Amino acid sequence: MSDPVPSIAIDLPPPREHGPRRARALMIQGTASDVGKSLLVAGLCRAYTRRGLTVRPFKAQNMSNNAAIAVDGDPDLPPAADGNRPRGEIGRAQALQARACRVAPSIxxxxxxxxxxxxxxxxxxxxGRVLANCRAREYHKMKPRLMPAILDSFHRVAAEADLVLVEGAGSGxxxxxxxxxxxxxxxxxxxxLPVIxxxxxxxxxxxxxxxxxxxxLEDDERARVVGYIINKFRGDLSLFEPACTxxxxxTGWPWLGVLRWFEGAERLPAEDSLALERPARGASEGLRIAVPQLSRVANFDDLDPLAAEPGVxxxxxxxxVPIPKDTDVVVLPGSKATRADLEVLRRExxxxxxxxxxxxxxxxxxLCAGxxxxxxxxxxxxxxxxxPGETPGLGLLDIETEIGGDKRLVEIDVLDRLSGCRVSGYEMHMGRTTGQGLARPWLHLDDGRGAPRPEGAVSADGRVTGAYIHGLFGDDGFRAHWLERVGAQAxxxxxxxxTEAALEALADHCETSLDLDALIALAR
Structure with missing residues (x-):
C-alpha cells in the first residue's frame, strides 16, 4: 500500500493578479548536483547588475541546512515580544545571489x-515559515500542491526586475x-523559461x-534548452573542443562556452556540506581549531571568517578520526538535529x-545547536x-534545552557591552534554553532601546562558551577581540x-569566459 499524502494545511494568501511579465528570465539547470549552478547564477547576478540591470535570483526548491534570514516573512504572524516583525528563512545560496544583485534576500x-x-x-x-516535517515519500506526494505558491513567488520576483536568473535543482x-x-x-x-x-x-x-x-528528456523539454555550458575546466581547451562539437x-543544442576553474570559489560561502569533503582551508600553523563534522551540520559558514584568518x-x-590532541579550541557548530548529533559525538x-x-x-x-x-x-x-525523548548533553555548561515552540528567526546588529564590539548575525532555532549557567552570559546585546539582553553562557573558568547567534565571527572587531582572548594574533x-572582492572576481570570471550579450539575448 502506498503512503497517503500527508494532510497538512497549506495556507496561502490569494494569488495576486499578474499582468505581462516585466522581467526576462533564464534558467540554469544542471546535469547533476554540485556542478556549479549556484556559483554561476551568483556570478551572472553580479555581472548583469554591474551593467545597470535590476536582477533577481530565484530557486523554487533548495535542499540545504545552510540557511539565511530574509528581509521579509509571514505577514500573518504577530510581532515578537521585542516588537520586531517575524522574518523568514531561505537557502544560503540564494542569499548570496541576492547579495550579488545588491539587494536584500526575500522569501x-x-x-x-x-x-x-x-x-x-x-x-x-x-x-520562509516551517510548514511540516516530512519523510521523502510524503514530501514527493505533497510537492504538486506547492506549485501555486512557487509560481506566485516567481511572479512577485519578476515584477520588480529586468532579469530573473532561475536556478534548477540537481539534475533536470x-x-x-x-x-x-x-x-x-x-x-x-x-x-x-528558456533553459541553459x-x-x-x-x-x-x-x-x-x-x-x-x-x-x-521529452521533445517539448528538449525544445526549451537553448544551449549548454561546461563548467570547472582546467587545461588545454583545444583538446576538449571536439567533445563540444x-x-x-x-543534441542540436549550441555550445555557449566553457567556464574555467574559478580559484576564488573558496572565498564564498558553500551551499552544502559537500564542501567539507574538500581540503582544509586556513593557515598550516597558528591557533588550532578543530570542528567535529556532525551528520546534520548546519550553517557551517559561521566558521569561514576564522578559516580566513592568517593566524588560524x-x-x-x-x-x-579523533579530535587532534594539539587542538587549542574545539568548536561545536550548528546542527539540524541536536540530539542525533549528540549521539554522533558519542559514537565517534x-x-x-x-x-x-x-x-x-x-x-x-x-554555536546554536552546539x-x-x-x-x-x-x-x-x-x-x-x-x-520524542531526551539526550544527555556534555555537561560543560549549567544549562538545559527543550526543543519546541515557534522557530526564532531574528536578525541582529547591536553592540555587545561585554566586549565593546558591534555584533551582527542572526538567530535561527526552535530550542529554549534555561539554567543557572545563563547568569554568566557570553554577550550583553544592547540595541539602544532598553537594558542589554544577556545572550549565551560562559563556564566558571571562562574556557567553555556558547551562544545562539550565527555569524558572530563575521564581525572583524568581535573576531579580533575573541582571538586575542584565546591567545591568538588578530x-x-x-x-x-x-567576500565582495570574491563576488567581483566571479563576475569578472563570467565576463571573461562567456558571451553575456549572447546569454541575455536567449532570455525571454
Missing part, C-alpha cells in the same frame, strides 16, 4: 527550503521524478552527461576527546527532530570586503 527568491533532519526526513519551509533529467517535479522542467514549462544546461568536466563524464540528458551534433588553522574532523568518541581537552585546559565554543550540546540535557517532548582581515 520569494527561494519559496521552498528543505532542511534534512535525522529519522523524520526533512523540515519543509514554505515561503531525473525523469522518474517527473510527476512531482517543481524545480526543473515543470517549472520551466509553467513559467515559460550546465555540465561539470571536473568530475568527468561531461560528454555523457549532456548527451544523456538530451536522450532522457560532438555534443552539439548529438581550522580543521574539520571527519568521522572515524568525540565526547571523550572534548572532555579530556577541557580537563587539560583547552577551550570549547558552541551551544545546546554543551548543557546537561536536550529534551524534545514533541518529537520535532525525531522520536589580523587586519576585512571579511566583508573579502
Amino acid at each position: 520569494h527568491m527561494n519559496p521552498v527550503l528543505l532542511k534534512p533532519q535525522t529519522l523524520i526526513g526533512s523540515q519543509v519551509v514554505l515561503r 533529467a531525473e525523469v522518474y521524478l517527473r510527476a512531482s517535479d517543481i524545480t526543473n522542467m515543470r517549472l520551466a514549462r509553467d513559467a515559460d 544546461l550546465l555540465g561539470d568536466i571536473d568530475r568527468g563524464g561531461a560528454l555523457a552527461a549532456v548527451v544523456g540528458t538530451h536522450a532522457l 560532438l555534443m552539439t551534433e548529438r 588553522s581550522l580543521r574539520w574532523v571527519r568521522p572515524g 568518541g568525540w565526547d571523550i576527546d572534548i572532555l579530556a581537552h577541557v580537563r587539560q585546559g583547552g577551550r570549547v565554543v558552541g 551551544f545546546q550540546m554543551l548543557g546537561r540535557v536536550v529534551r524534545d517532548p514533541l518529537g520535532i527532530e525525531g522520536a 589580523s587586519a582581515l576585512d571579511f566583508e570586503a573579502r
Whole structure:
C-alpha cells in the first residue's frame, strides 16, 4: 500500500493578479548536483547588475541546512515580544545571489527550503515559515500542491526586475521524478523559461552527461534548452573542443562556452556540506581549531571568517578520526538535529576527546545547536527532530534545552557591552534554553532601546562558551577581540570586503569566459 499524502494545511494568501511579465528570465539547470549552478547564477547576478540591470535570483526548491534570514516573512504572524516583525528563512545560496544583485534576500527568491533532519526526513519551509516535517515519500506526494505558491513567488520576483536568473535543482533529467517535479522542467514549462544546461568536466563524464540528458528528456523539454555550458575546466581547451562539437551534433543544442576553474570559489560561502569533503582551508600553523563534522551540520559558514584568518588553522574532523590532541579550541557548530548529533559525538568518541581537552585546559565554543550540546540535557517532548525523548548533553555548561515552540528567526546588529564590539548575525532555532549557567552570559546585546539582553553562557573558568547567534565571527572587531582572548594574533582581515572582492572576481570570471550579450539575448 502506498503512503497517503500527508494532510497538512497549506495556507496561502490569494494569488495576486499578474499582468505581462516585466522581467526576462533564464534558467540554469544542471546535469547533476554540485556542478556549479549556484556559483554561476551568483556570478551572472553580479555581472548583469554591474551593467545597470535590476536582477533577481530565484530557486523554487533548495535542499540545504545552510540557511539565511530574509528581509521579509509571514505577514500573518504577530510581532515578537521585542516588537520586531517575524522574518523568514531561505537557502544560503540564494542569499548570496541576492547579495550579488545588491539587494536584500526575500522569501520569494527561494519559496521552498528543505532542511534534512535525522529519522523524520526533512523540515519543509514554505515561503520562509516551517510548514511540516516530512519523510521523502510524503514530501514527493505533497510537492504538486506547492506549485501555486512557487509560481506566485516567481511572479512577485519578476515584477520588480529586468532579469530573473532561475536556478534548477540537481539534475533536470531525473525523469522518474517527473510527476512531482517543481524545480526543473515543470517549472520551466509553467513559467515559460528558456533553459541553459550546465555540465561539470571536473568530475568527468561531461560528454555523457549532456548527451544523456538530451536522450532522457521529452521533445517539448528538449525544445526549451537553448544551449549548454561546461563548467570547472582546467587545461588545454583545444583538446576538449571536439567533445563540444560532438555534443552539439548529438543534441542540436549550441555550445555557449566553457567556464574555467574559478580559484576564488573558496572565498564564498558553500551551499552544502559537500564542501567539507574538500581540503582544509586556513593557515598550516597558528591557533588550532578543530570542528567535529556532525551528520546534520548546519550553517557551517559561521566558521569561514576564522578559516580566513592568517593566524588560524581550522580543521574539520571527519568521522572515524579523533579530535587532534594539539587542538587549542574545539568548536561545536550548528546542527539540524541536536540530539542525533549528540549521539554522533558519542559514537565517534568525540565526547571523550572534548572532555579530556577541557580537563587539560583547552577551550570549547558552541554555536546554536552546539551551544545546546554543551548543557546537561536536550529534551524534545514533541518529537520535532525525531522520536520524542531526551539526550544527555556534555555537561560543560549549567544549562538545559527543550526543543519546541515557534522557530526564532531574528536578525541582529547591536553592540555587545561585554566586549565593546558591534555584533551582527542572526538567530535561527526552535530550542529554549534555561539554567543557572545563563547568569554568566557570553554577550550583553544592547540595541539602544532598553537594558542589554544577556545572550549565551560562559563556564566558571571562562574556557567553555556558547551562544545562539550565527555569524558572530563575521564581525572583524568581535573576531579580533575573541582571538586575542584565546591567545591568538588578530589580523587586519576585512571579511566583508573579502567576500565582495570574491563576488567581483566571479563576475569578472563570467565576463571573461562567456558571451553575456549572447546569454541575455536567449532570455525571454
